[in-house]
Every structure is written in C-alpha cells, then in structure tokens.
Amino acid sequence: MYTRLENPQRRSRMRRIILLFSMPCCFIIPILFYQTSILKTTFSTSTLNESEKCVTIESLQTKDVRILILDEDFLRSIQNGTCEKFRKIEIGIDLKYLKNREILKDPRFEVIFFANETKKDYFDLRTEPRRIIPKRFESHQIGNIYYPKNIPQFLGFLKRSKYIDCLNLYIPRKGQKVFLNAARSAQSLAQLRDKLLDFDMFSFLNGGTLLGWYRECSIIPHTYDMDVSVFIEDINPKILDYFQSAESEFTLARKFGRINDSLELTVYSNTGYAVNTDVFFMYTDDYKNGTIINWVGGMNGNGGKYKFTYPKYDPWCAGDLLGHIFWVTCSPNQQITLEYGKLWYKDHPTTKYQWNESGKNVKPNGNWTKEDMKSVFFWKH
Template identity: 30%
Template sequence: MNFIRLLHQNKSFILLLFFIYILFWLTISTCKQVTNVHEIHQSNRLNYRSNSTFYFILNYLFQLKINIILIDPHVLNDVFNYQLSFDKLEQQLITFAITNETVKILFESLLLQDINFSIKTSKTILHNGKTFINHIFIKYETKIVHLAVLHKYNSYYRIYRNHLQLSENIQLSYGDKIRAIDYFETELYEYLFHYPRNISHFLWLYKTSEFLYCNRTLADKMENKFHLYQNFTQLNMIIQSMRHIAHGLDKLEKHYWLAGGTLLGWYRHCGLIPFTNDADFGLYAEEYDESIRNYFLGNSITHIWAALGLVNDSLEFRLSSGNYVFDLFWAYRDGNHRWYGYQAQRSKFRRIIPLLDKLCSCDVFGYRFSIPCSPITYFNSEYGKDKWEMPLEKNYTSANMKYHSMWNDISWMYAVRLYTREGKLRSDELAISWVSKRFNYSYLSVPSFLNVLPNETVTLRPLKFELTNTSSIKNTSLQYKPRLTTRKRR
C-alpha cells in the first residue's frame, strides 16, 4: 500500500522519466538509421564500379585513408584531355604518388588487412647504410597500382629510380629515371584520388623532369685543392632571384636552361662559382613572344633594365635584382647547332653551342632548375674539351666568342633599349648615351618606337627629332671587350 501511495504521489515525476526514456531510445534508433543510410550510400559510392580492378584497389586505399595523386602522364592525357573513362583503361599499371610520410601509415594499415594483394617494394640504400622505400607496387588479379614516393625538397619533389624487376612489357613513367617535380596544387577525383589541378602544365614540366646530379668529386676538388668555397652571402642574394626567373619562365611555359658559368657552377661546384657576379639563362629563340618581356618589365623582384639585339638577331635581356645581373640569352638554331648573340660596343659576336633538343632538371641549393641533358657536351663546346674542369684566370677572351658583323645605323637604334625600374622606356641622358655613343649620329631624345622589338628587317621611320651628324662611328674597335665591364673567367 505504501508503494502504491508513493507512485500516486509521484506520478508526474514518473511520467516525466518514462517520457525521457522513450525519447532517448527514439533518438538512438534514428541515429542508427541515419548511420545505416550513410554506410549504404558510402558503400554504393565506393563500389559502384567494383567491376574495375583498378577501382577495387583504389577503394581499398581510400578506406585506409591513404591520399594518392594520379601522376601517370599517359592516364592524365587519356582521361582528362581525351575524356576516356577511367574504369575502361586498358593499362596494366597506373602510377600514383604518395608522400614519404604516408608510406609508414600505409604499411601499418596493410598489416590489419586480409585482402589477397601482392605487394612489392623498391628500396634505396644510402651511403650511411639506411634504406628508404621509393616505390610500392600493389597487384590484384592482372592490374597494378604503382605508388611512387615523393621526397620533399625546398621547391620540388624528387622521385628516385625503381630497382625492382618488372615485366618487360611494363614501361614506367616514374621510376625509369630519377625525376624532379615542382610542387603543384591538386583536385579531387570521385573521392578516390587527387590529380594535378593544371594538367597541361604538369605534362609540360614532365618533359624536362629527368634529374641529373652535379659532380661531387669535382666540387670537393674545388674546395680542397683550390680553396673555392660557396659564398653564402652571395648565395642568399642571388638564388631567390634565380628561382623567381625560372618560376616565371616555367609559368609562361618557355623552356630555359642554366647557361655559361651558371651551368658550370652547378656541375663543377655543386652550387655557384664563388667569384661569379651574374647568372646566365639560355632560351630557344623560336619560343620568344612578348609575354616574356612583359613579365619582367617593372617586375618587383627581378626587373628588365636592358633589351639588347633584335628578336631575330642576337636578342638578350639583362635583368637586375638591385644587387646582381641576370642575363637571358636566346639561342638561334643554325643547322646542327645553335648560337647565342652578344654585342660589345657596336660589334656582333656569336657563341656556338649544341642543339640542346632535350632538357633535364638539377638541384641548386634545394631548388629545381632546367639544364641541358648533356652538360659535358655543352662545356666542351663552350670552353674547349676538358678545359672547363679547372678554374681559370680572370679577364679572359672566350675561345667560343667569334666576331660576326657590325650593326648598321638603322638596326643599332633598335638594338639598345633601356628601361626604368617601373618598366618604362628610359629617355634620360644615360639612355641617349648608350645608343648615340657608337652611332653615326647623336640624337637628343629617345624615340618612343624604340620600345618595339621588330621580327622582320628593320626600316627606320621618318625621324622627327633632332640629329647631329658626326664624321664617323665612334670607338668601333672590333676587339672584344666583355660586357662593357670587366668580367671574370669561369
């Protein structure tokens, strides 16, 4: 009776507890239903193409939360440029990339799985005895997902050579050679993997991705025998500008290579020649367009201050960071070789170099740059066979610098253009002096049309400014005087 009386006295409180209990179980039931629906949706999303072996492997990696990036150039081209269906690709092997940090997570996850995958790895042994994994091959049925491991450097990833024996009919796009890839942004593809956001640019860079090492033996000799050490004060002032120039040319998809003493510094010193005072870049003349000049006019990091020569003859841009000069030389094809143009006073000189039909990549203090794939052939042509292996005396006359001809009066007016830091054509006393110094005439103002880089034969427009006739061209000695300033030998 007491219990019944107690219930009666507290029936409101008991009803409240009962209501809360019912509400609790309804909430639990609803959550379970939502979870089941989500799992069904997730399962459908992961398995809707389970008939594809590649998708089966990729689904497996996705569920392990392994982020992979499609870098296979053939598949990128087929799927995104030719719009082929990914699940109908006929390749036996597709290459993806994973970061070095992901490798450990992947293998820890694999230990917990019981799927019948065939997993093989390629390893590299370092000089200190340590090993690291460079490539992972996951095979299921007849298909292989190749995971190339990305090793990070300052501005790029390096993918090392694969040492695992593969079937003769498999040709790797990464792992066939050591390759370098600039950092790139990615997009997500069907929740399964990422791919480069700018695919066309990624494929363009792939053509120059083969990686070459500098000559460490020669670099040690430069330090131990000749006491030529890297000047890190110089390095900090020059390397960022060099990287900015290279990045700009890559962005414009203009092939370039480290040239002259800059290339020699990479190979012989594994850095920069300590006493160098500039950096040289070579470019293909047939790739020139105005986007290059426009990019560097008024550039806040390295701006163009002089354009020398003509588009179709001996074109050279001189850039400045405020502390160092950077030269862009266009190389013109002539039969089985190329040549750079160079002007000293009013004379035109030419330097013969190989065709350079293929470019590769190198590392200069952790940054990727493009270089000729046959640097020794380049050095023998530029400096003489094997002469480049020794540091040479200062104030030399290059054996590869040959006199070609003289600029005529009309062309000379176009062949020298100076610019302000803001990218405007200079018309001050210095600019006038540069042109009129070795001209048949001296004029009192710089005509605005000299801002043009003509592609065809130059014809002088009607002169609407004051000219003062002189008896002869001044200082036309054909003796080579490098750069109007003293230049140190390589």
C-alpha cells in the first residue's frame, strides 16, 4: 500500500515542478521573438533613413586629406540649394595621398587622384579617359573640403576636360626668322585666357595657333600673332569696355565688325610678353535642312568682309601648350585639314601665307559701307 500511494505523489510533484519551470518560458520566448522583430524593424528603418538623407559638406569631412569636390550633381545641388540624396560623391585628391588607403575604403567617396605639377597650370585627373582642369579658380573651404565659388564655370571646366594630345612632329625649318618666343607667347596667351574667364568667356585655340599646337606642340616660331575663338553667344559685352579702360592688363589694338556680325578683336598684354592675339568670335548658321555651319569673320582696310567656315565646331576638349591648359577642338585633324589642306603637316612660311586667300575655308562675304566703317573699323596706331 505504501508503494502504491508514493508513486502518485511523486508524479504530482513532478507535474508541479514542470509547470513551475515551463510558465516563465511561455513569457520569455514571445518576448524574445518580439525583441528580434523590433531589432529587424529598427535596422530596416535606419537603412531607409540613411538613403533619404541629404549629402552635406559637413557629412564629408575627413582627417588629414584635402578634398576637392568634383561631383557635378552635388555641385549643382549646392548651387541650387537642393537636396542630393545620400550616395557616393566624386572627389579629387592630390597624388601625394595615394598611400592613404583609408580614403579609398571610405564608402562616402568615389576617389579620383590628380597630379599637381608646379610647372603646369592645370590639375591632371587620373581618369580614363584622361582629363585636365585649370588650377586657377576661387574656392570655398569648410574644414578640409574645397569647392568652387563659381560653380557654373567649374562645371564648364569639367565639361571641357577630356584631354587630347598633340603630335609633336619634327618640322624642318631652314633660314626662317624666329619671330615669337614660344614659351613667352604661350604664357601671354594663358594670361588672356584667364582674363576672358574672369568675364565667364571660354576661349579655344583656332587658326595658326591650333595648327602649331597640334602639329608641333608649340607656337609656330615664324608667325606674327596668335589666334583664339569665342562663341558669340558666350560674349560678355563688358569685355569691350574693359579692354579700352585704364585698368586693363591689355591694349586693344584693333576692333573689327559688330557683336551681331564678324566681330574680331586684337589685343596684346601690357604686363607680359606683348604679342598680338586675334580673338575671333564664332557664329552659327543653322539651315532648315539640318546643316550647321560655324564661321568667323575677317575684314581688310577697305571694308571687304571675309568668312572662314567650319562644319559644326566641337571645341570642348583640352590640350597642353607648353605647360598651359587650352581648350581645343576634339577633332583637330579634321578641322585643320579643312583650313590648311591635306599637307598641313608641312611648314608653310608666314611670309607666303595670305590670310584672306591661302586658307581652304575662306571666301568673300560682301563689304561694309562707308557709313558702317565709322563704327566697325578701329585700328590703334
């Protein structure tokens, strides 16, 4: 009897013990599942919020590395005061930081290294394709972050940054007098390039200066002047007043034409190497059949007008002329062949070259009247 009574008692005790230990589990397990659910939800929400954040200059700060903002969309958002969603931002970093592996691993950045050579006036971006942009621009600084003050102009630098190389051909010359010092001429031309940029005007090499750059990576030594062009829609009329002012670093030697027709200026530096540079303003004829022709004008002392025509011009590549960045056509072989013929790679003495006859792309374009000449012809003597 004793044994039969003891077993039921033991079983009852066991039930109570099991119940005692199982009851907390009924509460703990749901709580654990609930907490896990909360953690998952919190992580997902955090990720979502991160993607919705706006990129700011402050959010890009780093230590010990000077950063130049190159990201075009981010620069536009700064300019317009809009939100650029959180993503990798394209930045430029000097090659001297090449061994800094931390910046390469930083998920905030798409890093582009650039060379900053003392003897060159441009940054050489190590991209594919290669790109170069001017060093000369004013910038804002916040911490170690730099970005341009004139964002539209800087975006213009990036738009025109694709590098194109010159041929560096050997050109035999015997008995020809050297008229221009190449290095000093290029420096003077860079001075003019910068002054035009001060008026938000982008210039590009044209005529004999384009030929000299592409053919021999230099200035043609027996030429008498240099040539650049500016699209007429990019003109800032204030530049005309500046060139004639007492504050100007340049002297206006000649002014032909009008803003709406065949405008051409000739200037030379007052502070540097005094070489005449012709600034031709380029116009566009857009025909109904879809043909687009670009042209620059010229005129003689009797009011005769001339027109130098080109197919649709594509000047927005960048080249190096003796250490200076200049913008050039992206198809130099085509443009030079059209102007100088298939034998452009051979030297043609300047003394035998007639500006209004020798070019393959020049033709007469009417005449200015005597009354017109009073306003379209200026020559400083």
